Amino acid sequence: xxxxxxxxxxxxxxxxxxxxxxxxxxxxxxxxxxxxxxxxxxxxxxxxxxxxxxxxxxxxxxxxxxxxxxxxxxxxxxxxxxxxxxxxxxxxxxxxxxxxxxxxxxxxxxxxxxxxxxxxxxxxxxxxxxxxxxxxxxxxxxxxxxxxxxxxxxxxxxxxxxxxxxxxxxxxxxxxxxxxxxxxxxxxxxxxxxxxxxxxxxxxxxxxxxxxxxxxxxxxxxxxxxxxxx
Amino acid sequence: xxxxxxxxxxxxxxxxxxxxxxxxxxxxxxxxxxxxxxxxxxxxxxxxxxxxxxxxxxxxxxxxxxxxxxxxxxxxxxxxxxxxxxxxxxxxxxxxxxxxxxxxxxxxxxxxxxxxxxxxxxxxxxxxxxxxxxxxxxxxxxxxxxxxxxxxxxxxxxxxxxxxxxxxxxxxxxxxxxxxxxxxxxxxxxxxxxxxxxxxxxxxxxxxxxxxxxxxxxxxxxxxxxxxxxxxxxxxxxxxxxxxxxxxxxxxxxxxxxxxxxxxxxxxxxxxxxxxxxxxxxxxxxxxxxxxxxxxxxxxxxxxxxxxxxxxxxxxxxxxxxxxxxxxxxxxxxxxxxxxxxxxxxxxxxxxxxxxxxxxxxxxxxxxxxxxxxxxxxxxxxxxxxxxxxxxxxxxxxxxxxxxxxxxxxxxxxxxxxxxxxxxxxxxxxxxxxxxxxxxxxxxxxxxxxxxxxxxxxxxxxxxxxxxxxxxxxxxxxxxxxxxxxxxxxxxxxxxxxxxxxxxxxxxxxxxxxxxxxxxxxxxxxxxxxxxxxxxxxxxxxxxxxxxxxxxxxxxxxxxxxxxxxxxxxxxxxxxxxxxxxxxxxxxxxxxxxxxxxxxxxxxxxxxxxxxxxxxxxxxxxxxxxxxxxxxxxxxxxxxxxxxxxxxxxxxxxxxxxxxxxxxxxxxxxxxxxxxxxxxxxxxxxxxxxx
Numbered sequence: 001x002x003x004x005x006x007x008x009x010x011x012x013x014x015x016x017x018x019x020x021x022x023x024x025x026x027x028x029x030x031x032x033x034x035x036x037x038x039x040x041x042x043x044x045x046x047x048x049x050x051x052x053x054x055x056x057x058x059x060x061x062x063x064x065x066x067x068x069x070x071x072x073x074x075x076x077x078x079x080x081x082x083x084x085x086x087x088x089x090x091x092x093x094x095x096x097x098x099x100x101x102x103x104x105x106x107x108x109x110x111x112x113x114x115x116x117x118x119x120x121x122x123x124x125x126x127x128x129x130x131x132x133x134x135x136x137x138x139x140x141x142x143x144x145x146x147x148x149x150x151x152x153x154x155x156x157x158x159x160x161x162x163x164x165x166x167x168x169x170x171x172x173x174x175x176x177x178x179x180x181x182x183x184x185x186x187x188x189x190x191x192x193x194x195x196x197x198x199x200x201x202x203x204x205x206x207x208x209x210x211x212x213x214x215x216x217x218x219x220x221x222x223x224x225x226x227x228x229x230x
Numbered sequence: 231x232x233x234x235x236x237x238x239x240x241x242x243x244x245x246x247x248x249x250x251x252x253x254x255x256x257x258x259x260x261x262x263x264x265x266x267x268x269x270x271x272x273x274x275x276x277x278x279x280x281x282x283x284x285x286x287x288x289x290x291x292x293x294x295x296x297x298x299x300x301x302x303x304x305x306x307x308x309x310x311x312x313x314x315x316x317x318x319x320x321x322x323x324x325x326x327x328x329x330x331x332x333x334x335x336x337x338x339x340x341x342x343x344x345x346x347x348x349x350x351x352x353x354x355x356x357x358x359x360x361x362x363x364x365x366x367x368x369x370x371x372x373x374x375x376x377x378x379x380x381x382x383x384x385x386x387x388x389x390x391x392x393x394x395x396x397x398x399x400x401x402x403x404x405x406x407x408x409x410x411x412x413x414x415x416x417x418x419x420x421x422x423x424x425x426x427x428x429x430x431x432x433x434x435x436x437x438x439x440x441x442x443x444x445x446x447x448x449x450x451x452x453x454x455x456x457x458x459x460x461x462x463x464x465x466x467x468x469x470x471x472x473x474x475x476x477x478x479x480x481x482x483x484x485x486x487x488x489x490x491x492x493x494x495x496x497x498x499x500x501x502x503x504x505x506x507x508x509x510x511x512x513x514x515x516x517x518x519x520x521x522x523x524x525x526x527x528x529x530x531x532x533x534x535x536x537x538x539x540x541x542x543x544x545x546x547x548x549x550x551x552x553x554x555x556x557x558x559x560x561x562x563x564x565x566x567x568x569x570x571x572x573x574x575x576x577x578x579x580x581x582x583x584x585x586x587x588x589x590x591x592x593x594x595x596x597x598x599x600x601x602x603x604x605x606x607x608x609x610x611x612x613x614x615x616x617x618x619x620x621x622x623x624x625x626x627x628x629x630x631x632x633x634x635x636x637x638x639x640x641x642x643x644x645x646x647x648x649x650x651x652x653x654x655x656x657x658x659x660x661x662x663x664x665x666x667x668x669x670x671x672x673x674x675x676x677x678x679x680x681x682x683x684x685x686x687x688x689x690x691x692x693x694x695x696x697x698x699x700x701x702x703x704x705x706x707x708x709x710x711x712x713x714x715x716x717x718x719x720x721x722x723x724x725x726x727x728x729x730x731x732x733x734x735x736x737x738x739x740x741x742x743x744x745x746x747x748x749x750x751x752x753x754x755x756x757x758x759x760x761x762x763x764x765x766x767x768x769x770x771x772x773x774x775x776x777x778x779x780x781x782x783x784x785x786x787x788x789x790x791x792x793x794x795x796x797x798x799x800x801x802x803x804x805x806x807x808x809x810x811x812x813x814x815x816x817x818x819x820x821x822x823x824x825x826x827x828x829x830x831x832x833x834x835x836x837x838x839x840x841x842x843x844x845x846x847x848x849x850x851x852x853x854x855x856x857x858x859x860x861x862x863x864x865x866x867x868x869x870x871x872x873x874x875x876x877x878x879x880x881x882x883x884x885x886x887x888x889x890x891x892x893x894x895x896x897x898x899x900x901x902x903x904x905x906x907x908x909x910x911x912x913x914x915x916x917x918x919x920x921x
Contacts, residue, residue, distance in 0.1 A: 052919060053915070056914075056915040056918075056919075059815070061814065061815060061914045061915045061918070062913075062914075062915040082814070082817050082818060082819035082820070082822075083817065083819070085815070085816075085817045086816060086817020086818075087817070089817075091815045091816075093815075093918060095918075097808075097811075097812045097815065097918060098812075099809055099812060099813075101240060101245070102240075110813070110816055111816045111817060113232065113233045113236070114233050114813070114816050114817045114818050114822075115817065116232070116233070161816075165817075
């Protein structure tokens with residue numbers, strides 16, 4: 001692959017995750033993964049194989065029992081995790097996970113606010129948020145409270161939010177799982193178009209083979225092992 | 231902090247779907263506001279009352295006192311006067327020491343030899359004897375940081391006050407000889423300090439009864455004074471202008487010459503064996519029957535009738551007797567007020583009060599009466615004061631340059647200013663008496679009596695033993711001085727020190743003490759601030775205990791009120807678990823998540839404090855209305871004037887405000903800690919997965 005000679009933006013080495021409650025259970029063991037800018041990876045597998053857990057570990061939301069992760073050349077430590085997440089990672093969830101008491105643009109601007117950037121009207125963050133909402137086709141609804149939006153619109157807001165801080169990595173967990181097929185297709189295209197446009201690295205956890213086919217690489221998580229589909 | 235603050239504010243806004251959190255939040259705010267309001271109002275009022283009490287407690291004393299220690303009385307410097315002819319073989323007071331020319335009056339060539347155990351003098355390095363009083367006095371003004379101090383000698387002696395009250399105790403309409411009652415009390419006699427700026431507010435104004443009594447006393451013939459009647463009365467009329475009179479309760483004599491010739495007045499004649507003894511003319515016709523009834527209760531035979539002139543004779547006509555000529559005296563009764571003007575010329579030949587002539591004008595039963603009248607059977611009703619430099623008034627007065635003065639050595643004796651309780655017991659300005667004290671002489675102790683008279687009254691406030699402290703001119707206390715070996719801490723001689731701000735007294739005390747130590751005078755002098763005075767110390771300690779106790783109670787109430795914040799925030803954390811997960815997925819650290827909920831506690835506390843403070847300010851502004859309501863609800867005065875003054879203090883106490891706001895903020899922050907920790911522990915992967 002053309003990525004092999006370049007430094008990965010995210011490097012996971014020998015990741016293992018086990019749960020001990022209610023009874024000991026190894027989710028996966030010795031999983032390693034390199035993610036490069038412009039690369040898209042799909043992770044597939046049966047339910048309960050640990051796809052979402054792996055995605056959360058890659059996104060520093062959860063800690064592995066063993067192994068380590070490096071993001072943009074910096075090793076992830078508990079004290080740095082939130083900072084690296086804010087700066088380098090954007091999440092897109094199946095359930096959209098928008099803040100319901102905020103408008104669409106306030107949701108999009110939230111990562112910038114957390115990153116202590118100015119978000120007032122006219123600031124670069126605000127301009128970017130408006131641009132992103134325009135790209136996802138929601139510029140006319142930027143001041144709508146998100147609870148008033150449809151499922152497809154919510155996911156588009158989530159997509160714009162994931163890109164707000166201009167992170168290098170987009171992690172999507174079943175991004176269209178809660179949408180009808182027509183809307184799903186639109187969101188798929190939008191997700192890929194935007195990640196390509198902005199040259200992002202994309203990891204998608206999905207059951208959708210059609211969506212997986214759009215990625216450069218497809219991995220299967222099965223019986224605790226991550227294997228690439230040839 | 232912008233992120234945390236904006237999220238915290240968003241969380242605190244009441245929302246319909248967060249009804250339970252909103253209700254608890256509202257209750258928390260109301261309860262904390264209520265407590266803040268209560269504490270600020272209570273502490274402000276108590277601080278105001280305390281300030282007033284403190285001022286009253288020290289009103290009689292300077293805020294600082296410097297008194298000689300035992301070492302001073304045992305020193306060569308003090309003892310040497312007793313054996314020196316130059317000092318008349320008597321020990322000197324502080325004031326006398328200050329004025330003494332020689333530090334060491336002992337003359338070995340003239341005075342007898344000093345005994346072997348006589349103390350040795352405290353010397354300077356250059357061999358000169360230390361002047362303990364003058365150097366101590368100068369040290370006061372060297373105290374660091376206190377350049378506006380003023381010092382005066384003070385002296386408190388004691389004596390037995392005997393006051394004679396000569397009062398007309400006869401029942402209304404009857405004239406009996408005045409009766410004498412005696413007020414007797416062992417009292418502290420304190421030198422009057424005209425540097426005491428609070429004295430103006432302590433002095434009680436003279437009443438018309440005071441002036442009437444003083445005039446009565448001045449009119450009495452006194453054996454001990456050679457002053458003529460005129461000379462005794464001139465200072466009175468130099469300073470007082472009598473504006474109106476009121477008829478005395480026994481009735482005031484109305485000369486027939488003043489009876490309006492063409493008018494008919496209704497009166498009550500007093501008959502004895504069919505002959506008219508007196509005719510009373512009530513001020514209004516409505517009072518005629520009651521006057522007749524009163525006379526009949528005394529066993530007299532009253533007869534109601536009309537008075538009128540007919541052919542130059544004054545006739546009394548009644549149903550019983552158509553017309554009898556009136557030869558007897560006419561008396562006006564019923565408190566009729568007459569405008570009066572003193573005819574000063576009448577004083578020149580006057581030998582008694584009834585020789586003084588006044589021009590009067592008034593109305594009886596609606597008929598005008600006007601003319602010249604002698605001063606008999608009248609009480610002074612209204613006066614105005616006159617400025618005169620010809621003589622000194624008989625009462626305590628303010629000298630334009632030298633401050634307040636108590637008159638001394640005049641025709642009535644030495645002027646004394648009595649505490650209010652004496653006035654409550656019937657004493658008036660001008661009442662005379664004696665102060666008896668003992669004087670050591672060659673033949674033993676001898677009882678001396680000093681003639682005194684009442685020259686004014688003051689309100690000692692809450693000062694313990696205040697009712698026993700009599701103020702006099704320093705010359706009088708010097709006269710009463712005995713030896714100072716009494717165990718009574720009130721009695722003694724020392725230096726009063728005044729400073730502009732009462733509350734600076736404890737600091738000034740330390741500064742003076744240091745200055746004394748620096749000059750090696752601390753073994754001779756003791757410095758006390760008002761909080762240390764023997765009489766006031768228990769009260770100040772009690773005030774301090776009360777304040778500490780209430781502050782503790784206030785703190786406990788605040789903690790209980792703020793504990794509501796914990797419940798509210800824990801509910802809020804549970805409610806916001808998903809949002810916390812979302813925020814963490816966007817890069818919010820655990821610490822910053824905790825900070826959001828900590829801020830929620832702080833904002834609740836701050837907002838409640840603000841609300842409570844505003845309510846407290848409004849309450850204090852309209853405190854009098856609240857007090858009126860309390861009075862109405864209780865059916866009696868809620869705050870007794872003797873303790874709280876005529877009005878409750880209503881200025882906002884910045885100390886109380888500072889304490890309450892600081893306590894609320896600290897407790898609110900502490901209350902936010904547990905929910906903040908709980909929020910920080912939320913695992914985003916779990917809350918996001920659960921969706």
